[in-house]
Amino acid sequence: MFHCMEPEAEDVLSPEPQRRSICSNCDRPTRVCLCHALPFPPIQTATRILIVQHPHEARHKLSTTPILNKSLLRASSVTSRRLRRGLSPILDRSPPALYLFPSSASSTTPALHISAVHPSADLVLIAFDATWQHAREMVRASEDFLSEFATRVCLDVDESVGGGSIYDSELILRKEPFAGCVSTMEAVARALRVLEPNGPEIEEKLVGVLREMVRLQAGFLKPVKPRPKLLKKKTEGKEKKEGSVQVIS
Structure with a gap:
């Protein structure tokens, strides 16, 4: 005779957390699906766009690169x-190319402002998608290869001013380190405004997609609170500075 045994507490499996439902078209959670905002068909451009993503950025949930790939046909x-050679068939043929990144004090290659560029046939626009520090490292590591066929270009960046967005504050998902720093999608939109015959229209469409992405995401973003230790150090540093001023006077 078989007896039904009550499972011990440790044998009771807790229900597995339900995975978020993902849209099969835009690859985003269904709660923030962007299909209604994506241009259809994807925007045709004369310029070919290549985004170089840092491995860390490729895992970031708020990366705009996947949305760019779905918004632009090329x-x-x-x-x-x-x-490096062998990584991208697009670059292996050494096409006329621009890589989008500003100059800095340590830059060996000065950046030409993109407004001074004369677009040519088969032009490739290269953008680096990473944190500011990682992007610097990626550019330095890539410049020997890029120097064979590409020109470094930049948008307006002011490293002396705190971060923000070149557009309205509603487009900020993550705080940028300097004024003029933008998301990859914003940077490409600005560049295409200059490079494409119908650039302003393309920029408007891309920014519209980004604006909708930010609007949907905003309801799920938690406000960033300063860490207590950093806040304490900042306060102590301020008090020490004020005390020093009083002694001098």
Whole structure:
């Protein structure tokens, strides 16, 4: 005779957390699905766009690269810490290309402002998708290869001013380190405004998609609170500075 045994507490399996439902078209959670905002068909451009994503950024939920790939017909991306021959068939043929990144004090290659560029046939626009520090490292590691065929270009960036967005504050998902720093999608939109015959229209469409992405995401973002230790150090540093001023006077 078989007896039904009550399972011990440790044998009772807790219900598995339900995975979020993902849209099969835009690859985003259904709660923030962007299909209604994506241009259809994808925007045609004369310029080919290549996004180089840092491995860390490729895992970031708020990366705009996947949305760019779906919005632009001639956009593609690779994941790597540096560009080299054999990584991208697009670049292996050494096409006329621009890589979008500003100059800095340590830059060996000065950046030409993109407004001074004269677009040419088969032009490739390269953008680096990473944190500011990672992007610097990626550019330095890639410049020997890029110097063979590409020109470094930049948008307006002011490193002396705190971060923000070149557009309205509603477009900010993550705080940028300097004024003029933008998301990859914003940077590409601005560049295409200059490079494409119907650039302003393309920029408006891309910014519209980004604005909708931010609007949907805003309801799920938690406000960032300063860490207690950093806040304490900042307060102590301020008090020490004020005390020093009083002694001098």
